[in-house]
Amino acid sequence: MTVKQLGMPELVAACTDLGVRGVGLWREPVHAHGLEYTAGLVRDAGLTVTSLCRGGFLTATDPHARVAAIDDNRAAIDEAAALGTHVLVLVSGGLPPGSRDLTGARERIADALAELAPYAAERDVRLAVEPLHPMFASDRCVVSTLTQALDLAERFPAEQVGVCVDTYHIWWDDQAPAQIARAGRGGRIAAFQLADWTTPLPEGVLNGRGQIGDGAVDMREWRGYVEAAGYEGPIEVELFNDVLWARDGREVLAETVRRYVEHAA
Amino acid sequence: MTVKQLGMPELVAACTDLGVRGVGLWREPVHAHGLEYTAGLVRDAGLTVTSLCRGGFLTATDPHARVAAIDDNRAAIDEAAALGTHVLVLVSGGLPPGSRDLTGARERIADALAELAPYAAERDVRLAVEPLHPMFASDRCVVSTLTQALDLAERFPAEQVGVCVDTYHIWWDDQAPAQIARAGRGGRIAAFQLADWTTPLPEGVLNGRGQIGDGAVDMREWRGYVEAAGYEGPIEVELFNDVLWARDGREVLAETVRRYVEHAA
Numbered sequence: 224m225t226v227k228q229l230g231m232p233e234l235v236a237a238c239t240d241l242g243v244r245g246v247g248l249w250r251e252p253v254h255a256h257g258l259e260y261t262a263g264l265v266r267d268a269g270l271t272v273t274s275l276c277r278g279g280f281l282t283a284t285d286p287h288a289r290v291a292a293i294d295d296n297r298a299a300i301d302e303a304a305a306l307g308t309h310v311l312v313l314v315s316g317g318l319p320p321g322s323r324d325l326t327g328a329r330e331r332i333a334d335a336l337a338e339l340a341p342y343a344a345e346r347d348v349r350l351a352v353e354p355l356h357p358m359f360a361s362d363r364c365v366v367s368t369l370t371q372a373l374d375l376a377e378r379f380p381a382e383q384v385g386v387c388v389d390t391y392h393i394w395w396d397d398q399a400p401a402q403i404a405r406a407g408r409g410g411r412i413a414a415f416q417l418a419d420w421t422t423p424l425p426e427g428v429l430n431g432r433g434q435i436g437d438g439a440v441d442m443r444e445w446r447g448y449v450e451a452a453g454y455e456g457p458i459e460v461e462l463f464n465d466v467l468w469a470r471d472g473r474e475v476l477a478e479t480v481r482r483y484v485e486h487a488a
Numbered sequence: 489m490t491v492k493q494l495g496m497p498e499l500v501a502a503c504t505d506l507g508v509r510g511v512g513l514w515r516e517p518v519h520a521h522g523l524e525y526t527a528g529l530v531r532d533a534g535l536t537v538t539s540l541c542r543g544g545f546l547t548a549t550d551p552h553a554r555v556a557a558i559d560d561n562r563a564a565i566d567e568a569a570a571l572g573t574h575v576l577v578l579v580s581g582g583l584p585p586g587s588r589d590l591t592g593a594r595e596r597i598a599d600a601l602a603e604l605a606p607y608a609a610e611r612d613v614r615l616a617v618e619p620l621h622p623m624f625a626s627d628r629c630v631v632s633t634l635t636q637a638l639d640l641a642e643r644f645p646a647e648q649v650g651v652c653v654d655t656y657h658i659w660w661d662d663q664a665p666a667q668i669a670r671a672g673r674g675g676r677i678a679a680f681q682l683a684d685w686t687t688p689l690p691e692g693v694l695n696g697r698g699q700i701g702d703g704a705v706d707m708r709e710w711r712g713y714v715e716a717a718g719y720e721g722p723i724e725v726e727l728f729n730d731v732l733w734a735r736d737g738r739e740v741l742a743e744t745v746r747r748y749v750e751h752a753a
Contacts, residue, residue: 356622423691
Protein backbone atom coordinates (compact mmCIF):
# COMPACT_ATOMS: atom_id res chain seq x y z
CA MET A 224 0.00 0.00 0.00
CA THR A 225 2.99 2.30 0.48
CA VAL A 226 3.31 2.33 -3.31
CA LYS A 227 -0.21 1.40 -4.36
CA GLN A 228 0.28 3.41 -7.56
CA LEU A 229 2.41 0.50 -8.79
CA GLY A 230 0.75 -2.47 -10.41
CA MET A 231 1.74 -5.88 -9.05
CA PRO A 232 4.34 -6.63 -11.77
CA GLU A 233 5.91 -3.18 -11.35
CA LEU A 234 5.93 -3.59 -7.58
CA VAL A 235 7.64 -6.96 -7.79
CA ALA A 236 10.20 -5.64 -10.30
CA ALA A 237 10.91 -2.59 -8.15
CA CYS A 238 11.42 -4.75 -5.07
CA THR A 239 13.78 -7.00 -6.99
CA ASP A 240 15.75 -4.07 -8.39
CA LEU A 241 16.12 -2.48 -4.96
CA GLY A 242 17.05 -5.66 -3.13
CA VAL A 243 13.84 -5.70 -1.11
CA ARG A 244 13.27 -9.39 -0.40
CA GLY A 245 9.83 -9.34 1.15
CA VAL A 246 6.56 -7.54 0.60
CA GLY A 247 3.38 -7.14 2.61
CA LEU A 248 0.34 -7.25 0.37
CA TRP A 249 -3.18 -5.90 0.68
CA ARG A 250 -6.15 -7.86 -0.45
CA GLU A 251 -7.65 -5.32 -2.86
CA PRO A 252 -4.67 -5.15 -5.24
CA VAL A 253 -4.28 -8.92 -4.95
CA HIS A 254 -7.91 -9.32 -6.01
CA ALA A 255 -7.48 -6.80 -8.80
CA HIS A 256 -4.52 -8.72 -10.24
CA GLY A 257 -5.82 -12.17 -9.38
CA LEU A 258 -4.80 -14.35 -6.45
CA GLU A 259 -3.09 -17.14 -8.39
CA TYR A 260 -1.36 -14.69 -10.72
CA THR A 261 -0.04 -12.65 -7.79
CA ALA A 262 1.07 -15.73 -5.88
CA GLY A 263 2.98 -16.96 -8.94
CA LEU A 264 4.50 -13.56 -9.59
CA VAL A 265 5.96 -13.11 -6.12
CA ARG A 266 7.01 -16.78 -5.92
CA ASP A 267 8.83 -16.61 -9.25
CA ALA A 268 10.60 -13.43 -8.15
CA GLY A 269 11.76 -15.11 -4.96
CA LEU A 270 9.90 -12.54 -2.88
CA THR A 271 8.53 -13.47 0.53
CA VAL A 272 5.00 -12.28 1.24
CA THR A 273 5.55 -11.00 4.77
CA SER A 274 1.89 -10.49 5.60
CA LEU A 275 -1.54 -10.02 4.10
CA CYS A 276 -3.65 -7.02 5.12
CA ARG A 277 -6.33 -7.15 6.16
CA GLY A 278 -8.99 -9.23 7.79
CA GLY A 279 -11.08 -8.01 10.65
CA PHE A 280 -14.11 -5.72 10.93
CA LEU A 281 -15.55 -8.18 13.38
CA THR A 282 -17.70 -5.91 15.53
CA ALA A 283 -21.08 -6.03 13.78
CA THR A 284 -24.12 -6.79 15.91
CA ASP A 285 -26.40 -7.53 12.94
CA PRO A 286 -26.38 -11.34 12.50
CA HIS A 287 -26.16 -11.21 8.70
CA ALA A 288 -23.32 -8.70 8.77
CA ARG A 289 -21.59 -10.87 11.34
CA VAL A 290 -21.83 -14.03 9.23
CA ALA A 291 -20.61 -12.09 6.19
CA ALA A 292 -17.62 -10.80 8.17
CA ILE A 293 -16.66 -14.28 9.35
CA ASP A 294 -16.97 -15.60 5.79
CA ASP A 295 -14.86 -12.77 4.45
CA ASN A 296 -12.18 -13.43 7.05
CA ARG A 297 -12.12 -17.12 6.14
CA ALA A 298 -11.57 -16.03 2.54
CA ALA A 299 -8.75 -13.74 3.66
CA ILE A 300 -7.15 -16.64 5.52
CA ASP A 301 -7.37 -18.79 2.38
CA GLU A 302 -5.80 -15.98 0.37
CA ALA A 303 -2.97 -15.61 2.87
CA ALA A 304 -2.28 -19.34 2.60
CA ALA A 305 -2.36 -19.18 -1.20
CA LEU A 306 0.14 -16.32 -1.15
CA GLY A 307 2.42 -18.31 1.13
CA THR A 308 2.33 -15.86 4.02
CA HIS A 309 1.80 -16.95 7.60
CA VAL A 310 0.41 -13.64 8.86
CA LEU A 311 -3.03 -12.14 8.33
CA VAL A 312 -3.27 -8.67 9.88
CA LEU A 313 -6.64 -7.86 11.45
CA VAL A 314 -8.13 -4.40 11.75
CA SER A 315 -10.79 -5.30 14.22
CA GLY A 316 -13.57 -2.87 13.33
CA GLY A 317 -15.23 0.15 14.92
CA LEU A 318 -18.51 0.74 16.68
CA PRO A 319 -21.64 -0.36 14.82
CA PRO A 320 -23.81 2.57 13.70
CA GLY A 321 -25.41 4.27 16.69
CA SER A 322 -23.55 2.16 19.24
CA ARG A 323 -21.52 3.58 22.11
CA ASP A 324 -20.52 0.22 23.55
CA LEU A 325 -16.76 -0.18 23.17
CA THR A 326 -16.62 -3.03 25.65
CA GLY A 327 -19.26 -5.03 23.81
CA ALA A 328 -17.53 -4.45 20.48
CA ARG A 329 -14.24 -5.69 21.91
CA GLU A 330 -15.95 -8.79 23.23
CA ARG A 331 -17.43 -9.57 19.81
CA ILE A 332 -13.91 -9.49 18.38
CA ALA A 333 -12.92 -12.19 20.86
CA ASP A 334 -15.94 -14.25 19.82
CA ALA A 335 -14.94 -13.95 16.18
CA LEU A 336 -11.32 -14.84 16.90
CA ALA A 337 -12.55 -18.02 18.57
CA GLU A 338 -14.21 -18.97 15.30
CA LEU A 339 -11.40 -17.89 13.01
CA ALA A 340 -8.20 -18.78 14.83
CA PRO A 341 -8.47 -22.59 14.48
CA TYR A 342 -9.44 -22.22 10.81
CA ALA A 343 -6.37 -20.07 10.25
CA ALA A 344 -4.07 -22.36 12.19
CA GLU A 345 -5.11 -25.30 10.03
CA ARG A 346 -3.82 -23.30 7.06
CA ASP A 347 -0.61 -22.29 8.85
CA VAL A 348 -1.76 -18.68 9.07
CA ARG A 349 -1.55 -16.67 12.28
CA LEU A 350 -3.98 -13.85 12.99
CA ALA A 351 -2.28 -10.60 13.98
CA VAL A 352 -4.51 -8.27 15.99
CA GLU A 353 -3.38 -4.74 15.21
CA PRO A 354 -4.12 -1.95 17.65
CA LEU A 355 -4.97 1.16 15.69
CA HIS A 356 -4.36 4.68 16.96
CA PRO A 357 -7.18 5.83 19.29
CA MET A 358 -8.29 8.34 16.67
CA PHE A 359 -9.72 5.33 14.79
CA ALA A 360 -11.56 3.88 17.79
CA SER A 361 -15.08 4.74 16.69
CA ASP A 362 -15.01 3.98 12.99
CA ARG A 363 -12.23 1.53 12.30
CA CYS A 364 -10.79 -0.28 15.28
CA VAL A 365 -11.95 -0.42 18.89
CA VAL A 366 -8.63 -2.04 19.80
CA SER A 367 -6.59 1.07 20.53
CA THR A 368 -3.57 -0.07 22.50
CA LEU A 369 -1.09 -2.91 22.47
CA THR A 370 -2.33 -3.75 25.95
CA GLN A 371 -5.84 -4.34 24.60
CA ALA A 372 -4.56 -6.28 21.60
CA LEU A 373 -2.59 -8.59 23.88
CA ASP A 374 -5.52 -8.98 26.25
CA LEU A 375 -7.44 -10.29 23.24
CA ALA A 376 -4.67 -12.36 21.71
CA GLU A 377 -3.73 -14.07 24.95
CA ARG A 378 -7.12 -15.74 25.15
CA PHE A 379 -5.86 -17.96 22.32
CA PRO A 380 -2.77 -20.06 21.71
CA ALA A 381 0.24 -17.94 20.68
CA GLU A 382 0.67 -19.89 17.45
CA GLN A 383 -2.88 -18.93 16.47
CA VAL A 384 -3.21 -15.26 17.47
CA GLY A 385 -0.49 -12.66 17.76
CA VAL A 386 -0.31 -8.89 17.48
CA CYS A 387 0.90 -6.44 14.89
CA VAL A 388 3.18 -3.74 16.28
CA ASP A 389 2.95 -0.60 14.14
CA THR A 390 4.88 2.47 15.28
CA TYR A 391 2.28 4.84 13.83
CA HIS A 392 -0.42 3.57 16.14
CA ILE A 393 1.48 3.17 19.41
CA TRP A 394 4.35 5.67 19.39
CA TRP A 395 2.55 8.03 21.79
CA ASP A 396 1.89 5.32 24.41
CA ASP A 397 4.35 5.15 27.29
CA GLN A 398 3.01 1.71 28.18
CA ALA A 399 3.80 0.28 24.75
CA PRO A 400 7.46 -0.59 25.36
CA ALA A 401 6.51 -2.80 28.32
CA GLN A 402 3.71 -4.30 26.25
CA ILE A 403 6.15 -5.14 23.46
CA ALA A 404 8.23 -6.97 26.06
CA ARG A 405 5.07 -8.77 27.21
CA ALA A 406 4.29 -9.70 23.62
CA GLY A 407 7.82 -10.98 23.15
CA ARG A 408 7.72 -13.13 26.26
CA GLY A 409 4.55 -14.73 24.98
CA GLY A 410 5.81 -15.17 21.42
CA ARG A 411 3.01 -12.88 20.21
CA ILE A 412 4.78 -10.43 17.89
CA ALA A 413 3.47 -11.52 14.52
CA ALA A 414 4.36 -8.40 12.54
CA PHE A 415 6.30 -5.18 12.95
CA GLN A 416 5.45 -2.16 10.82
CA LEU A 417 6.97 1.29 10.54
CA ALA A 418 5.34 4.59 9.70
CA ASP A 419 6.15 8.04 10.99
CA TRP A 420 3.80 10.50 12.71
CA THR A 421 3.48 13.83 10.94
CA THR A 422 1.09 16.73 11.37
CA PRO A 423 -1.18 18.37 10.42
CA LEU A 424 -3.34 15.30 9.89
CA PRO A 425 -5.41 15.35 6.72
CA GLU A 426 -9.21 15.33 6.68
CA GLY A 427 -10.40 11.87 7.70
CA VAL A 428 -6.90 11.22 9.15
CA LEU A 429 -6.42 7.96 7.25
CA ASN A 430 -3.91 8.97 4.63
CA GLY A 431 -1.46 11.09 6.55
CA ARG A 432 1.14 8.55 7.61
CA GLY A 433 4.57 10.05 7.35
CA GLN A 434 7.58 8.76 5.45
CA ILE A 435 10.21 7.28 7.78
CA GLY A 436 12.26 10.11 9.23
CA ASP A 437 9.77 12.89 8.53
CA GLY A 438 8.03 12.83 11.88
CA ALA A 439 8.00 12.34 15.62
CA VAL A 440 8.79 8.62 15.85
CA ASP A 441 12.24 7.39 16.80
CA MET A 442 12.38 4.31 14.57
CA ARG A 443 15.54 2.86 16.08
CA GLU A 444 14.07 3.13 19.56
CA TRP A 445 11.02 1.07 18.57
CA ARG A 446 13.07 -1.39 16.55
CA GLY A 447 15.18 -1.80 19.67
CA TYR A 448 12.14 -2.63 21.80
CA VAL A 449 10.91 -5.21 19.33
CA GLU A 450 14.28 -6.84 18.85
CA ALA A 451 14.95 -6.85 22.59
CA ALA A 452 11.66 -8.73 22.86
CA GLY A 453 13.11 -11.43 20.61
CA TYR A 454 11.45 -10.53 17.34
CA GLU A 455 13.49 -11.61 14.33
CA GLY A 456 10.87 -11.38 11.61
CA PRO A 457 10.54 -8.92 8.76
CA ILE A 458 10.12 -5.18 9.24
CA GLU A 459 7.45 -3.69 7.01
CA VAL A 460 7.01 -0.04 6.09
CA GLU A 461 3.34 0.78 5.66
CA LEU A 462 2.54 4.34 4.60
CA PHE A 463 -0.89 5.60 3.64
CA ASN A 464 -0.13 8.98 2.22
CA ASP A 465 -1.84 10.88 -0.56
CA VAL A 466 1.29 12.88 -1.27
CA LEU A 467 3.45 9.77 -1.65
CA TRP A 468 0.78 8.07 -3.76
CA ALA A 469 0.79 11.01 -6.17
CA ARG A 470 4.51 10.53 -6.86
CA ASP A 471 6.31 7.97 -9.01
CA GLY A 472 5.99 4.68 -7.18
CA ARG A 473 9.50 3.39 -7.93
CA GLU A 474 10.94 6.66 -6.69
CA VAL A 475 8.90 6.42 -3.47
CA LEU A 476 10.03 2.84 -2.91
CA ALA A 477 13.67 3.80 -3.44
CA GLU A 478 13.25 6.73 -1.05
CA THR A 479 11.63 4.44 1.50
CA VAL A 480 14.60 2.06 1.33
CA ARG A 481 16.99 4.99 1.83
CA ARG A 482 14.97 6.33 4.73
CA TYR A 483 14.85 2.88 6.31
CA VAL A 484 18.62 2.60 6.14
CA GLU A 485 19.08 6.11 7.49
CA HIS A 486 16.58 6.00 10.34
CA ALA A 487 15.91 2.37 11.24
CA ALA A 488 18.73 0.08 10.13
CA MET B 489 -15.16 28.47 23.19
CA THR B 490 -18.25 26.39 22.40
CA VAL B 491 -19.89 29.64 21.29
CA LYS B 492 -16.89 31.78 20.52
CA GLN B 493 -18.97 33.65 17.94
CA LEU B 494 -20.66 35.42 20.86
CA GLY B 495 -19.02 38.48 22.34
CA MET B 496 -18.61 38.46 26.11
CA PRO B 497 -21.75 40.54 26.88
CA GLU B 498 -23.84 38.34 24.53
CA LEU B 499 -22.40 35.20 26.11
CA VAL B 500 -23.21 36.39 29.62
CA ALA B 501 -26.72 37.42 28.57
CA ALA B 502 -27.33 34.08 26.83
CA CYS B 503 -26.16 32.15 29.89
CA THR B 504 -28.43 34.21 32.12
CA ASP B 505 -31.42 33.75 29.81
CA LEU B 506 -30.89 29.98 29.63
CA GLY B 507 -30.32 29.46 33.34
CA VAL B 508 -26.68 28.51 32.87
CA ARG B 509 -25.01 29.55 36.09
CA GLY B 510 -21.36 28.98 35.28
CA VAL B 511 -19.07 29.51 32.36
CA GLY B 512 -15.56 28.35 31.49
CA LEU B 513 -13.60 31.10 29.78
CA TRP B 514 -10.64 31.12 27.42
CA ARG B 515 -7.88 33.65 27.72
CA GLU B 516 -8.03 35.04 24.19
CA PRO B 517 -11.62 36.36 24.37
CA VAL B 518 -10.96 37.57 27.91
CA HIS B 519 -7.98 39.54 26.62
CA ALA B 520 -9.98 40.85 23.69
CA HIS B 521 -12.71 42.19 25.99
CA GLY B 522 -10.38 43.17 28.81
CA LEU B 523 -9.73 41.26 32.02
CA GLU B 524 -11.29 43.71 34.45
CA TYR B 525 -14.28 44.32 32.21
CA THR B 526 -14.91 40.58 31.82
CA ALA B 527 -14.47 39.92 35.52
CA GLY B 528 -16.99 42.64 36.33
CA LEU B 529 -19.42 41.45 33.69
CA VAL B 530 -19.60 37.86 34.94
CA ARG B 531 -19.60 38.95 38.58
CA ASP B 532 -22.46 41.38 38.05
CA ALA B 533 -24.45 38.67 36.25
CA GLY B 534 -23.92 36.27 39.14
CA LEU B 535 -22.11 33.84 36.87
CA THR B 536 -19.42 31.57 38.27
CA VAL B 537 -16.27 31.29 36.15
CA THR B 538 -15.80 27.53 36.35
CA SER B 539 -12.32 27.47 34.83
CA LEU B 540 -9.88 29.42 32.71
CA CYS B 541 -8.34 27.81 29.63
CA ARG B 542 -5.52 27.61 29.10
CA GLY B 543 -2.05 27.66 30.49
CA GLY B 544 0.57 25.13 29.55
CA PHE B 545 2.86 24.68 26.55
CA LEU B 546 5.63 23.89 28.95
CA THR B 547 7.80 21.57 26.87
CA ALA B 548 10.23 23.98 25.19
CA THR B 549 13.93 23.18 25.42
CA ASP B 550 15.07 26.62 24.32
CA PRO B 551 15.82 28.58 27.53
CA HIS B 552 14.23 31.80 26.30
CA ALA B 553 11.08 30.00 25.16
CA ARG B 554 10.99 28.26 28.49
CA VAL B 555 11.20 31.48 30.49
CA ALA B 556 8.53 33.03 28.28
CA ALA B 557 6.23 30.03 28.87
CA ILE B 558 6.64 30.21 32.63
CA ASP B 559 5.96 33.96 32.56
CA ASP B 560 2.89 33.45 30.42
CA ASN B 561 1.58 30.80 32.79
CA ARG B 562 2.10 33.12 35.75
CA ALA B 563 0.03 35.69 33.86
CA ALA B 564 -2.66 33.08 33.23
CA ILE B 565 -2.74 32.26 36.94
CA ASP B 566 -3.14 35.95 37.74
CA GLU B 567 -5.96 36.20 35.23
CA ALA B 568 -7.69 33.16 36.72
CA ALA B 569 -7.51 34.77 40.14
CA ALA B 570 -8.85 38.06 38.78
CA LEU B 571 -11.78 36.22 37.19
CA GLY B 572 -12.53 34.51 40.49
CA THR B 573 -12.00 30.98 39.23
CA HIS B 574 -9.97 28.42 41.10
CA VAL B 575 -9.05 26.26 38.09
CA LEU B 576 -6.50 26.95 35.36
CA VAL B 577 -6.57 24.20 32.73
CA LEU B 578 -3.17 23.29 31.29
CA VAL B 579 -2.56 21.96 27.79
CA SER B 580 0.95 20.80 28.41
CA GLY B 581 2.54 21.25 24.99
CA GLY B 582 3.87 19.00 22.25
CA LEU B 583 7.33 18.03 21.09
CA PRO B 584 9.74 20.87 20.34
CA PRO B 585 10.58 21.15 16.62
CA GLY B 586 12.69 18.21 15.50
CA SER B 587 12.45 16.40 18.82
CA ARG B 588 11.31 12.79 19.22
CA ASP B 589 11.74 12.69 22.98
CA LEU B 590 8.32 12.27 24.59
CA THR B 591 9.79 11.23 27.92
CA GLY B 592 11.98 14.32 28.13
CA ALA B 593 9.07 16.58 27.21
CA ARG B 594 6.92 15.05 29.93
CA GLU B 595 9.71 15.60 32.44
CA ARG B 596 9.99 19.28 31.51
CA ILE B 597 6.29 19.65 32.27
CA ALA B 598 6.94 18.34 35.77
CA ASP B 599 9.79 20.84 36.17
CA ALA B 600 7.49 23.68 35.11
CA LEU B 601 4.71 22.54 37.43
CA ALA B 602 7.18 22.68 40.30
CA GLU B 603 7.73 26.35 39.51
CA LEU B 604 4.11 27.23 38.85
CA ALA B 605 2.10 25.23 41.37
CA PRO B 606 3.14 27.19 44.50
CA TYR B 607 2.59 30.48 42.67
CA ALA B 608 -0.89 29.34 41.70
CA ALA B 609 -1.70 28.04 45.18
CA GLU B 610 -0.83 31.41 46.70
CA ARG B 611 -3.55 32.87 44.46
CA ASP B 612 -6.05 30.12 45.31
CA VAL B 613 -5.81 28.69 41.79
CA ARG B 614 -5.33 24.99 41.12
CA LEU B 615 -3.55 23.78 37.99
CA ALA B 616 -5.51 21.16 36.06
CA VAL B 617 -3.35 18.97 33.84
CA GLU B 618 -5.50 17.92 30.91
CA PRO B 619 -4.62 14.80 28.97
CA LEU B 620 -5.31 15.43 25.31
CA HIS B 621 -6.25 12.73 22.84
CA PRO B 622 -3.15 10.87 21.55
CA MET B 623 -3.71 12.40 18.12
CA PHE B 624 -2.38 15.64 19.64
CA ALA B 625 0.72 14.06 21.20
CA SER B 626 3.28 15.52 18.82
CA ASP B 627 2.06 19.06 18.35
CA ARG B 628 -0.10 20.01 21.29
CA CYS B 629 0.12 17.81 24.35
CA VAL B 630 2.51 14.98 25.18
CA VAL B 631 0.23 14.05 28.08
CA SER B 632 -2.09 11.62 26.33
CA THR B 633 -3.82 9.63 29.04
CA LEU B 634 -5.38 10.24 32.42
CA THR B 635 -2.79 7.83 33.80
CA GLN B 636 0.03 10.10 32.63
CA ALA B 637 -1.76 13.23 33.84
CA LEU B 638 -2.15 11.72 37.31
CA ASP B 639 1.45 10.51 37.33
CA LEU B 640 2.41 14.16 36.84
CA ALA B 641 -0.15 15.68 39.18
CA GLU B 642 0.60 13.32 42.04
CA ARG B 643 4.12 14.66 42.35
CA PHE B 644 2.51 17.75 43.85
CA PRO B 645 0.00 18.42 46.62
CA ALA B 646 -3.58 17.72 45.53
CA GLU B 647 -4.67 21.24 46.37
CA GLN B 648 -2.05 22.58 43.93
CA VAL B 649 -2.29 20.26 40.91
CA GLY B 650 -5.27 18.27 39.71
CA VAL B 651 -6.44 16.91 36.37
CA CYS B 652 -9.05 17.88 33.85
CA VAL B 653 -11.27 14.99 32.74
CA ASP B 654 -12.58 15.62 29.22
CA THR B 655 -14.64 12.88 27.60
CA TYR B 656 -13.40 13.80 24.12
CA HIS B 657 -9.83 12.95 24.99
CA ILE B 658 -10.26 9.80 27.05
CA TRP B 659 -13.47 8.08 25.89
CA TRP B 660 -11.53 5.41 23.93
CA ASP B 661 -9.35 4.42 26.89
CA ASP B 662 -10.48 1.35 28.84
CA GLN B 663 -8.12 2.32 31.65
CA ALA B 664 -9.72 5.74 32.11
CA PRO B 665 -12.59 4.68 34.41
CA ALA B 666 -10.13 3.23 36.92
CA GLN B 667 -7.99 6.35 36.58
CA ILE B 668 -11.00 8.55 37.32
CA ALA B 669 -11.47 6.53 40.49
CA ARG B 670 -7.78 7.03 41.29
CA ALA B 671 -8.17 10.75 40.69
CA GLY B 672 -11.20 10.84 42.93
CA ARG B 673 -9.46 9.03 45.78
CA GLY B 674 -6.68 11.58 45.63
CA GLY B 675 -8.98 14.57 45.34
CA ARG B 676 -7.47 15.38 41.95
CA ILE B 677 -10.49 15.97 39.70
CA ALA B 678 -10.26 19.70 39.13
CA ALA B 679 -12.53 19.91 36.08
CA PHE B 680 -14.93 17.75 34.09
CA GLN B 681 -15.65 18.58 30.46
CA LEU B 682 -17.95 17.03 27.90
CA ALA B 683 -17.59 16.78 24.14
CA ASP B 684 -18.68 14.02 21.82
CA TRP B 685 -16.54 12.07 19.36
CA THR B 686 -17.69 12.31 15.77
CA THR B 687 -16.09 11.30 12.49
CA PRO B 688 -14.79 12.02 9.92
CA LEU B 689 -12.30 14.26 11.67
CA PRO B 690 -11.59 17.53 9.88
CA GLU B 691 -8.19 18.49 8.52
CA GLY B 692 -5.92 19.31 11.43
CA VAL B 693 -8.38 17.46 13.73
CA LEU B 694 -8.70 20.37 16.15
CA ASN B 695 -12.15 21.67 15.36
CA GLY B 696 -14.19 18.51 14.99
CA ARG B 697 -15.53 17.98 18.51
CA GLY B 698 -19.07 16.75 18.34
CA GLN B 699 -22.15 18.25 19.96
CA ILE B 700 -23.32 16.19 22.95
CA GLY B 701 -25.31 13.22 21.67
CA ASP B 702 -24.01 13.30 18.10
CA GLY B 703 -21.22 10.80 18.57
CA ALA B 704 -19.72 7.72 20.19
CA VAL B 705 -19.46 8.88 23.79
CA ASP B 706 -21.92 7.72 26.44
CA MET B 707 -22.10 10.92 28.49
CA ARG B 708 -24.04 9.44 31.38
CA GLU B 709 -21.53 6.62 31.71
CA TRP B 710 -18.64 9.09 32.10
CA ARG B 711 -20.62 11.38 34.35
CA GLY B 712 -21.30 8.30 36.45
CA TYR B 713 -17.59 7.53 36.76
CA VAL B 714 -16.75 11.06 37.79
CA GLU B 715 -19.57 11.34 40.30
CA ALA B 716 -18.81 7.89 41.72
CA ALA B 717 -15.30 9.25 42.29
CA GLY B 718 -16.77 11.97 44.45
CA TYR B 719 -16.68 14.89 42.03
CA GLU B 720 -19.34 17.47 42.78
CA GLY B 721 -18.01 20.39 40.75
CA PRO B 722 -19.35 21.97 37.57
CA ILE B 723 -19.71 20.09 34.31
CA GLU B 724 -18.47 22.07 31.33
CA VAL B 725 -19.29 21.49 27.68
CA GLU B 726 -16.33 22.40 25.49
CA LEU B 727 -16.84 22.05 21.75
CA PHE B 728 -14.41 23.19 19.10
CA ASN B 729 -16.43 22.84 15.97
CA ASP B 730 -16.35 24.91 12.81
CA VAL B 731 -19.91 23.96 11.95
CA LEU B 732 -21.23 25.05 15.35
CA TRP B 733 -19.19 28.25 15.22
CA ALA B 734 -20.78 29.15 11.89
CA ARG B 735 -24.26 29.06 13.43
CA ASP B 736 -26.05 31.57 15.64
CA GLY B 737 -24.29 31.39 18.99
CA ARG B 738 -27.41 31.75 21.14
CA GLU B 739 -29.06 28.96 19.20
CA VAL B 740 -26.00 26.72 19.69
CA LEU B 741 -25.95 27.45 23.41
CA ALA B 742 -29.65 26.64 23.71
CA GLU B 743 -29.12 23.42 21.75
CA THR B 744 -26.18 22.53 23.98
CA VAL B 745 -28.34 22.94 27.08
CA ARG B 746 -31.03 20.71 25.55
CA ARG B 747 -28.48 18.09 24.56
CA TYR B 748 -26.98 18.17 28.02
CA VAL B 749 -30.36 17.53 29.58
CA GLU B 750 -31.13 14.77 27.09
CA HIS B 751 -27.81 12.93 27.19
CA ALA B 752 -26.01 13.81 30.40
CA ALA B 753 -28.38 15.05 33.08
